[in-house]
Amino acid sequence: xxxxxxxxxxxxxxxxxxxxxxxxxxxxxxxxxxxxxxxxxxxxxxxxxxxxxxxxxxxxxxxxxxxxxxxxxxxxxxxxxxxxxxxxxxxxxxxxxxxxxxxxxxxxxxxxxxxxxxxxxxxxxxxxxxxxxxxxxxxxxxxxxxxxxxxxxxxxxxxxxxxxxxxxxxxxxxxxxxxxxxxxxxxxxxxxxxxxxxxxxxxxxxxxxxxxxxxxxxxxxxxxxxxxxxxxxxxxxxxxxxxxxxxxxxxxxxxx
Amino acid sequence: xxxxxxxxxxxxxxxxxxxxxxxxxxxxxxxxxxxxxxxxxxxxxxxxxxxxxxxxxxxxxxxxxxxxxxxxxxxxxxxxxxxxxxxxxxxxxxxxxxxxxxxxxxxxxxxxxxxxxxxxxxxxxxxxxxxxxxxxxxxxxxxxxxxxxxxxxxxxxxxxxxxxxxxxxxxxxxx
Numbered sequence: 001x002x003x004x005x006x007x008x009x010x011x012x013x014x015x016x017x018x019x020x021x022x023x024x025x026x027x028x029x030x031x032x033x034x035x036x037x038x039x040x041x042x043x044x045x046x047x048x049x050x051x052x053x054x055x056x057x058x059x060x061x062x063x064x065x066x067x068x069x070x071x072x073x074x075x076x077x078x079x080x081x082x083x084x085x086x087x088x089x090x091x092x093x094x095x096x097x098x099x100x101x102x103x104x105x106x107x108x109x110x111x112x113x114x115x116x117x118x119x120x121x122x123x124x125x126x127x128x129x130x131x132x133x134x135x136x137x138x139x140x141x142x143x144x145x146x147x148x149x150x151x152x153x154x155x156x157x158x159x160x161x162x163x164x165x166x167x168x169x170x171x172x173x174x175x176x177x178x179x180x181x182x183x184x185x186x187x188x189x190x191x192x193x194x195x196x197x198x199x200x201x202x203x204x205x206x207x208x209x210x211x212x213x214x215x216x217x218x219x220x221x222x223x224x225x226x227x228x229x230x231x232x233x234x235x236x237x238x239x240x241x242x243x244x245x246x247x248x249x250x251x252x253x254x255x256x
Numbered sequence: 257x258x259x260x261x262x263x264x265x266x267x268x269x270x271x272x273x274x275x276x277x278x279x280x281x282x283x284x285x286x287x288x289x290x291x292x293x294x295x296x297x298x299x300x301x302x303x304x305x306x307x308x309x310x311x312x313x314x315x316x317x318x319x320x321x322x323x324x325x326x327x328x329x330x331x332x333x334x335x336x337x338x339x340x341x342x343x344x345x346x347x348x349x350x351x352x353x354x355x356x357x358x359x360x361x362x363x364x365x366x367x368x369x370x371x372x373x374x375x376x377x378x379x380x381x382x383x384x385x386x387x388x389x390x391x392x393x394x395x396x397x398x399x400x401x402x403x404x405x406x407x408x409x410x411x412x413x414x415x416x417x418x419x420x421x422x423x424x425x426x427x428x429x430x431x
Contacts, residue, residue: 008399008403009399012399012402012403012406013384015406016377016378018383018384040410043410043413044406044410047359047378047406047409047410047413048378048379050355050356050359051359051363051374051375051378051379052378052379053352053356054355054356054357054359054360055273055276055277055360055379056273058269058272058273058276058277059269059270059272059273060269061269061272063268063269063272064286066286066290067268067272067286067289067290067293069260069261069264069265069268069293070261072293072294072297073260073261073297132291132294132295132298133294133298191318192318192321192322193295193315193318193319193322194322218326236322236325236326
C-alpha cells in the first residue's frame with residue numbers, strides 16, 4: 001500500500017480502467033470500505049456502458065458512399081460537388097444582395113473602387129474558402145513562383161503577407177478575375193481550420209483610401225488602398241478580431 | 257497512400273459516431289466526417305507519427321466547432337434536442353431503443369464542453385492526454401469536466417436534476 005489518499009481523479013480513472021494494477025487494487029479496497037462511493041462509481045460505469053450501447057449502432061452502420069475513403073484518395077482533386085457549388089452560388093447571391101447593401105453603408109465615403117474590391121474579396125472567400133479539396137491553385141510550398149506569377153499578371157510587385165505572427169499559415173493562392181482586371185488572392189488558415197483571404201489588385205479609382213470595415217453574409221473584413229494598390233482581408237471571425245491582422249497586412253505591404 | 261487508407265479507414269465508424277453524438281443529425285454529421293476526411297487526406301503530411309485517432313478527432317472537433325460558430329453567428333440555433341429518432345440505432349428492440357434514446361436525450365442536455373469530454377473518454381476510449389489534445393485544454397480540465405459530466409448525467413438519470421426545458425440546449429463553444 002502506498003497510503004496515498006484516493007482522489008476524485010483516481011475514481012474516474014478506475015471507472016475508465018486506466019489505473020496501474022497496484023493503484024487499482026488500492027481504489028478497490030477503498031471502495032469496499034465506502035459503499036456510498038462504490039455505488040457512485042458503479043453508477044458511472046453503468047453510464048459508460050449505456051452510452052456505448054446507445055451509440056454503438058451508429059458505428060455498425062454501413063458507410064455511405066460519400067465516405068468511401070479509397071475513392072476520396074484516388075480522386076483528391078475532383079471538382080467540388082454540385083451541392084458545394086450550389087451553396088457557394090447561394091452565398092454569392094446573399095452577399096451580392098444583402099452584403100452589397102451593408103457594404104454600401106460602411107464604405108459610403110469611398111464609393112466605387114474600395115467597395116468593389118471588398119465585394120470581390122467577399123465573393124472569393126465564399127467560393128474558395130469552403131473548398132476542402134482545392135481552395136488554392138498554387139500551394140504555399142510554391143510561394144516564390146506564386147508571387148512571381150501574380151506580380152507578372154498584376155504588373156505590380158506583390159508582396160506575400162506573412163501572418164504566422166497572428167497564428168495563420170499561408171495555404172497558397174490563385175489569380176481571380178474581377179471587372180477591374182486580375183487580382184491576387186492569398187489564403188491562410190489557423191490551427192482550427194478557420195480560413196482568411198487577402199485579395200489585392202491595382203486600383204482604378206480610390207488610389208489611396210483609409211482602412212474601412214465591411215461585412216456581408218457571414219463574412220466580414222477590412223479594405224484599404226495604398227499607393228495605387230487595393231487590399232481586402234476577409235474572414236469569418238468578428239471584424240474586431242480581423243482588424244489587427246489587417247493592420248499587419250498593411251504594414252507589411254508598405255515595406256515593398 | 258496505402259498507409260493513409262490503412263490508418264484512417266478503421267477510424268471512420270468512430271468519427272461518425274462522435275459526429276452524430278455531437279450534432280444528432282445523420283446527414284449533417286456525415287458531411288462533417290466527409291470534410292474531416294478530405295482535410296486529413298490533404299494534410300496527411302502534417303500529422304504526428306503514431307496513432308492517427310487523436311489527430312482525426314481533433315480535425316473533426318474543430319470543424320464541428322467552426323460550424324457551430326458559423327450557425328451561431330447567423331443566429332440559427334442548432335437545437336440538439338430536435339434529433340430524428342431514426343437517426344439512432346435502428347435494429348435494437350423497441351424497449352431498449354427507448355432506453356438508449358432516453359440516455360442520449362440526457363446526454364444532449366449536458367453543456368457542450370462536458371459532453372465532448374465524456375464522449376471522447378467514455379465512448380471513444382481516448383486517453384485523458386489525447387482528449388486534452390483534441391479539445392486543446394489541460395489534462396486537469398479534462399478531469400474536472402469529466403467529473404462534472406458524470407455527476408450531471410447521473411442526476412439526470414436519477415431524475416434529481418433541475419428541470420431544464422427541453423430543446424433549448426444550444427451549442428456553444430466547446431472550450
